[in-house]
Amino acid sequence: MARVYLSIAKMKNKLELYQELQSRLKESQRALGDATSDSDLDHSAHEKIKAMGQVLSKARAQLYDCKLVTGKLRAMLQTADEQVRRMKKQSTFLSQLAAKTMPNGIHCLSMRLTIDYNLLLLEKRKFPRSENLENPSLYHYALFSDNVLAASVVVNSTIMNAKDPSKHVFHVVTDKLNFGAMSMWFLLNPPGKATIHVENVDDFKWLNSSYCPVLRQLESAKMKEYYFKAENPNSLSSGASNLKYRNPKYLSMLNHLRFYLPEVYPKLDKILFLDDDIVVQKDLTGLWAVNLNGKVNGAVETCGASFHRFDKYLNFSNPHIARNFDPNACGWAYGMNIFDLKEWKKKDITGIxxxxxxxxxxxxxxxxxxxxxxLITFYGLTHPLNKLWHVLGLGYNPSVDRSEMENAAVVHYNGNMKPWLEIAMTKYRSYWTKYVKYEDPYLQNCKLNE
Structure with a gap:
């Protein structure tokens, strides 16, 4: 009310009252400061607040006009509402910007590892147990990542919770820029008795624009225009959604390689696909025993909320979509998926x-x-897994059920607040940091710590 009367006093040229209100308002603000309870207040605060009350009574006696006061309050509420909307937009934009930025420490880690990898003799760049890479009787994992630290946590957490690590095989694929660093890390930090192999996606010569539509589209001038020039997407004025969908990960073939699993691993029958923003908390071998009932993809469904149904992802105003899909069909999560590669080939999933x-x-x-x-490719071909196999939301939802997180086989930091970023939610970060090798000299030299 002090601000309302301050505005009216100025409008009615009550300069003495205006100055008194302004003085008391500043005095009260200083007295309150950052206090959150009475015990935080200075001993003189109560007297200053009392004086503020007296000047407000004086202002009411001289200035009160119901219509005028109502109008001023309405204007103030509208202004506050606009400020809140503007701050929300700015917060979302900055969150999207932070999400697509690699922290200096991880960049340093990648650079140092790459330098040392390039100094290695060729014969020392080979991973052991290569005979396990095509053995279908073992437990195979596909991990596609350009983040060395994130990939290390996925592998480390899986092995530390595995009943028999010697039966686990990790197929890590990265890009040309990070191949040396990723290889060096796992050469120096092998996953115990488990098998690991690192590949460069650029070495998959069959994955070219003549075979892969999305690669052809990504290379087109039209797509480059969309990603790099349209509406100046890196500015706040263009909106956070533009920045979100222009994240570099959408331009990387690492992000689309998941649709080519049988081509990458032709000798395997089943493979567990893992995102690099997950943490494994239990032995996962039970997933290979799940009966998918002729389906191709085993995944946890996410339709507990309406925004995870098909109509929130697909354009049902388009006749091709409307004819082929149910808008209320349940969505499911990427990040931990068991794929039957035999059924994949039979049903020509890549062709779809x-x-x-x-x-x-x-x-x-x-x-x-x-x-x-x-969702489109595996429509009608996805088997729902028990939700405790894969608990999501640690990268955006501050209210994930604690008991679900504790009992989950895999927790997933999907969303912008990745655990390796400063914007990560503190209360969830320990699930991830417990599997980081902070004692490693590379991490220490790059000042990567808890």
Whole structure:
């Protein structure tokens, strides 16, 4: 009310009262400061607040006009509402910006590892137990990542919770820029008795624009225009959603390689796909025993909330989408998926994916990202897993159930607040940091610590 009367006093040229109100208002603000309870207040604060009350009574006696006061309050509420909206927009934008930025420490780690890898003799760059890479009787994992630290946590947490690590095989694929660093890390930090192999996605010569529609689209001038020039996407004025969908991860073939698993691993029958923002908390071998009932993809469904149904990802105003899919169909999560590669080949999953990608050349069928085309490609071919296999939300939801997190086989930091970023939610970070080798000299030299 002090601000209302301050405005009215100025408007009615009550300069003495205006100055008194302004003085008391500043005095009260200083007295309150950052206090959150009475015990935090200075001993003189109560007297200053009392004086503020007296001047407000004086202002009411001289200035009160119901219509005028109501109008001023309404204007103040509208201004406050606009400020809140502006701050929310700015917060979302900055969150998206932080999410796509690699911290200096991880960049340092990658650079130092790359330098040392390039100094290694060729014969020392080989990983042991290569005979296990195509053995279908073992437990195989696919991990596609350009983040050395994140990948190390996935592998470390899986092995530390495995009943028999010697039966686990990790297939890590990264890009040309991070291949040396990723290889060096796992050469220096092998996963015990488990098998690991690191590959460079650029070495997959079959994965070219003549075979892969999304690669052809990503290389097109039209797509480059969309990602790099349209509406100045790196500014706040263009909106956070623009920045979100122009994240570099959408341009990386590492993000789309999940649709080519049988081509990458032709000798395997089943493989567990893991995102690099997950932490494994239990032995996962039980997933290979799950009966998928002829389906291709085993995944945890996410339709507990309405925004995880198909109509939130796909454009049902388009007749191709409307004819082929149920808008209320339940969505599911990427990040921990058991894939039956035999059924994949039988049902020509990659062919289905290519068909829909060709139809979506102009990007009107679904939102950007890999989940929408995944929902389309595996429609009717996904077996729902028990929710405790995969608990999501640690990268955006401050209210994830603690008992669910504790009992989950895998927890997933999907969202912007990744555990390696400063914007990570503190209360969830320990699930991830417990598997980071902070004692490693590379991490210490790059000032990566808890």
């Amino acid at each position: 994916y290519h068909n829909w990608q060709n139809m979506n050349e102009d990007r009107v069928l679904w939102k950007l990202g890999t989940l929408p085309p995944g």
